[in-house]
Amino acid sequence: MNTLSYKTVSANSSTVKKQWVLVDAENETVGRLASRIALVLRGKHRPDYTPHVDCGDNVVVINADKVRFTGDKWEKKFYIHHTGYPGGQCEVKASNVKFKHPSRVLEHAVKGMLPKNRLGRRLFGNLHVYAGNEHPHAAQNPQVIDLKKIR
Numbered sequence: 001m002n003t004l005s006y007k008t009v010s011a012n013s014s015t016v017k018k019q020w021v022l023v024d025a026e027n028e029t030v031g032r033l034a035s036r037i038a039l040v041l042r043g044k045h046r047p048d049y050t051p052h053v054d055c056g057d058n059v060v061v062i063n064a065d066k067v068r069f070t071g072d073k074w075e076k077k078f079y080i081h082h083t084g085y086p087g088g089q090c091e092v093k094a095s096n097v098k099f100k101h102p103s104r105v106l107e108h109a110v111k112g113m114l115p116k117n118r119l120g121r122r123l124f125g126n127l128h129v130y131a132g133n134e135h136p137h138a139a140q141n142p143q144v145i146d147l148k149k150i151r
Helices: 030-042 094-100 103-112 118-124
Strands: 020-024 058-062 078-082 089-093 127-129
Touching: 020 030, 030 058, 030 103, 030 118, 078 094, 089 094, 094 103, 103 118, 103 127
Parallel strands: 020 058, 058 127
Antiparallel strands: 078 089
C-alpha cells in the first residue's frame, strides 16, 4: 500500500493559479448574482479549494447599473450606516444608491457574503465592478463565464 496516495493536498498562495473572469450583470437579480460571485471569489468552484487560502479568481463585473431587485425593493430597501457621532445613523434608499453609485449595490451584496475577517477583505479586493460596458482589464484577458452553470 502506497501511503503517498492518501496524502491530503492543501493549496497555498504559491500553488494557486488565479484566473480573470468576466461577468455580465445585465438583467440579473442582485442576491442570486452576488452569491455566485462570492462563490467564485472564494474559490469554492475549484477542486483544490482550501478555506484559509485566497484560491478564488479575480472577477470583473460589467453592466452593474442594469441589475434588478425582485418586488419593490428599490423603494423599500434601505442601506444604513452610522457616522460615529451621536444621532448619526443615516438611511439611504436603494434607488438613490443606484442613481449616485450604481456599482455599490452589487459590491455591498457581495461583501456581505464574504467572510468577516482578513481573508474576506483580501478576497473583496479581487472584485472589480463597473457600471457600464467598458472595463480597464482587457490586458488580463478575462474569460466570459455564465455563472448559472456554476453549481
